[in-house]
Amino acid sequence: MRLLATTNGGLESVTSAELAELVGADPERHHRGVVALEGTRDDVHDLHVRSRTCHRLLEVLVDGRVAKLEDVYRLTRRVDLAGHLPEEPFGVVGTRHGDHGFTSMDVAERVGQAVIDGYREATGERLPVDLDDPTVRLEAYLYDDRFTLAVDLTGDSLHRRPYRECEHDAPLRATLAYSLLRVAGYGADDRLVDPMAGSATIPIEAALAATDRPPRPDLDPALAALPRYDPVRFRRRRATHEPRSPSLDVEARERRAKWLRCARVNVEAAGLEGVVDVVEADAREATLAADCVVTNLPFGVRTAEDLRELYGAFADRVREGSVDRLVALTTRPDLLPLAVEERYDVPYGRLDVSVVVAEP
Ligand SMILES: C[S@@+](CC[C@H](N)C(=O)[O-])C[C@H]1O[C@@H](n2cnc3c(N)ncnc32)[C@H](O)[C@@H]1O
Secondary structure (H helix, E strand, C coil): CEEEEECCCCCHHHHHHHHHHHHCCCCEEEECCEEEEECCHHHHHHHHHHCCCCCEEEEEEEEEECCCHHHHHHHHHCCCHHHHCCCCCEEEEEEEECCCCCCHHHHHHHHHHHHHHHHHHHHCCCCCECCCCCCEEEEEEEECCEEEEEEECCCCCCCCCCCCCCCCCCCCCHHHHHHHHHHCCCCCCCEEEECCCCCCHHHHHHHHHHCCCCCCCCCCCHHHHCCCCCHHHHHHHHHHCCCCCCCCEEEEEECCHHHHHHHHHHHHHCCCCCCEEEEECCCCCCCCEEEEEEEECCCCCCCHHHHHHHHHHHHHHHHHCEEEEEEEEECCHHHCCCCEEEEEEEEECCEEEEEEEECC
């Protein structure tokens, strides 16, 4: 069956590589922040246990070309709606890009009407609509003339990790943190240092990945409500998944006492006490020796001059030290005085950020 996986825009290639590694898929970019792949129901189960870059997984119900709004209704009516959907409240989220004479709300409304009409024709029942907290969420994407309708299998986004008990002022999305580690080629044998770790999202994601622990052990995925899925099988697969326990060398450094405390709370919540070291250090001064340095540089120290000074001193420590690979997330790659080998531009909330692979 055809699946979609949603992820951080700009990092679709990183998610594709993860999906290939986890379930042998050969994904392609569907549009920004979304990749498409072929997979089985057990692939869906396994990805909900192990994927660290995906936000949601969806099953495609329609993927076709449309010339006018009514085609959205017509294509949705062709779906075996009673076979795919339970008799539970549903909602449609519409996303539209391109030149159309109607809005994404119009797309969502026509899909919703087709679902109600098709389900009633098949079962005699009228499906209730709940736009605020639906049991079944449908995503309707219209990109130019390509219309894709998919049912959400995940529910609560996978990027919300349960170890985040202490929230940083500028927290990094955990899926993005893990993507930076993949870009750096981090593996369990590597010594990893995040010199400006804040609440330790990057070191925690590294240690969870290296030990193959499920990132969302608490997840109760939306697929449990769908007729073609089996929540018992999902839970069984999750219960039989075996983490590894290699010895790791992962360090979270931070200058401020407040964030050092926060990092320790999260490391403990992740069950990684004694695995991730939380160390007080100033990145402008502390020497660096690591296979991988992966960090989320501060975006907004008061002025560009402060950032220039911080980035400059950090780059000096990188050059003087022994660092094999360096990956940094920043809004100001121009202020980092290191040669950039590779760069991914990622819209992040209202900010444009870049993932840079720099030559140490
Ligand atoms: C963007 S935040 C990192 C957030 C982190 N990725 C998270 O998810 O919690 C940058 C961190 O760098 C720290 N920092 C700034 N200057 C530093 C320095 N000279 N040495 C060490 N840490 C520093 C800040 O206190 C802040 O916690």
